[in-house]
Amino acid sequence: MTAARRLHAELHLLDRQVIHSGDGRLVCKVDDLELATGSDGRPYVTAILAGPLALGPRVGGVLGRLMVAVTEMLRPEEHPGPRRIPMALVSDIGSALVIGGRPLEMALERWARRTVIDPIPGSGHAAPGASAHLPEAAPPGAARLSPLLRLRVTDAEGQEVGQVADVGLRQDGPLLAGVQHALRIDGFIVVPRHTGRLFGYERGPGGYGPGPVRAIVRLLHRGSRFVGWEQVGDLTGDGIRLSVPERDLEPFVFGRAKTGEGRSAPLGSGGGKESGGGKESGGGKESGGGKDS
């Protein structure tokens, strides 16, 4: 039995390059991820969000607000949304995300081509034009993943536990467009202090070098815990309230987080505890989750 693939949202998905499978063209970055809530109340990833309307809120501050405001001003719609690429189009997750479907083009690229590049002689003509459709609107009730990062976590007794450092995802969600299972939120890595990113040093076995960097990152995040989704009582924009007291939480063991392993597997496999201390399978760049068929 193969286990369902596990990923960490910030480490494996956010800010990675998106490439089109047809011609290898660079499409965009994963600026954010769109979430929908499944029938069991557990959120799963439905789409990649790209463009300034997705990136701006993550950058934050004056610059981030400016990014959003300028884009909203220039877009014709009443409530413009970011560019949306359904997760069902994703055929590989590695050092970049590979997508299929018809080629898409961002608005700024079209604008730069029309107004700056095309008028200059020698820009190269008769390239196959990508479709110029407007981004489709997000479905009602859709949320974004990035606000979950750095969210405050308190336990059942109101005791502060820490903040979310990364979101664990597992490919055992509902079927997307009938081709592959969605990545479903599996739990949260909660760190006790504001010590920034984990930089991938949470993974194992043993963790990756160089040793001193690994040691520093792990020292900064000592006392981290893994909170399974079933331990989450209440999730709002202000924080996560757990349904269990802090002492019942499992410690997060560095170097034993199993991520990136396994091809996408049929629904219903696995379902055991998250912290099974099994060995990590090789996990080269080729270990991308192919399409289920």
Added chain:
Amino acid sequence: MKKVFAVTLGVLTAFGGFVDIGDLVANALVGSRFGMSLAWVVVVGVVGICLFAEMSGRIAAVSGRPVFDLVRERLGPRTGLVNLVASFFINVLTLAAEIGGAALALELATGVNYLLWVPGVALVAWLVMWRVKFTTMERVFGLAGLALIVFAVALWQLGPDWAELGRQLTNPPPDEGAPTYWYYAIALLGGAMTPYEVFFFSSGGVEEHWSRRDLAVERANVLVGFPLGGFLSLAIAGCAATVFLPVQAQVDTLSQMLLPAGLGAGQIGLVLVIFGVFAATFGATLETALSSGYTISQYFGWQWGKFVRPRQAARFHAVVLAGVIVATALILTTIDPIKVTEYSLVFSAAALPLTYLPVLMIANDPDYMGQKVNGRFSNALGTVYMVLLVVVAAAAIPLMIATKAGQ
């Protein structure tokens, strides 16, 4: 012959770092003031940039991801943006200086004021980036820069007192203060290990469609290009130490720093050296202009590169064009191009860890690298340089203020 051409990317990249306009003058200046006592910094810089470029080139070959992709992916959008703004600022500043430098070389050759050459240099550079294939570009300008080897010939011909030069290696002149000495050490290290070198080198690897099979080519590029660049900057410092140090003269213009080449290698030497300076600064112009496009495009995930037609990478080419225009305008304000690079070198030393760290982390990440992760040796050396670069970054700006930029 094909093998010779295979390493031109490394040569072009390295010359843009070691013997571009700022370093040409900085090396001569350091030689005339400190003799060879800062030569060790060049060696430290060569080893560091070899390590840094080798990791980033290997990542580009194995995973197809250039450096700024990694910066955004590992540091996140906020810190990545800070690095982007800093790098872009340094890039455009350096680009302005390089355009000015190429124009100065033309002034030396023709006697016509450099400001009149600036628009022409900028236009030709942009046309090269717009139309010429990446491999053709790197071969022509990489090989042309080799004319600077005449500095090594000149040093030989000058017949310096080698024992005296050797003694200087460990004995800094007593009349220079320690802060000034360390300020120039940082400027030299910043000149050797500039972020735009790795941006250009790794993106160049992607432009050339490197894959796992090309790792030998990638290493050859690193091991030929950067040591050659370092060797030339030592030769320049050696020439200056031989000619200027004994008479206590201080070098601060391009024509002065070319003088030893004329003394040592005669008229032909002088012609070759002016040609070499033009080629190296023009190559550095291309390197920094393209790097400004690479960094922005890679941060935002835009299509970039010269491997597609310009209209398919419209945003990338628009950024390059805008960068060239802004830099040209900057240099036309008659700002001194040599002063500009002196400052930008120190700023780039301060910004370097933000680029170095993600590269070091991802060179160890088997998700990207599979079996090609860093070995023990690379990691041990990588850790030493990490500490060194953090110390240098912290010290750079305070030292600059304390020594009034080395005066």
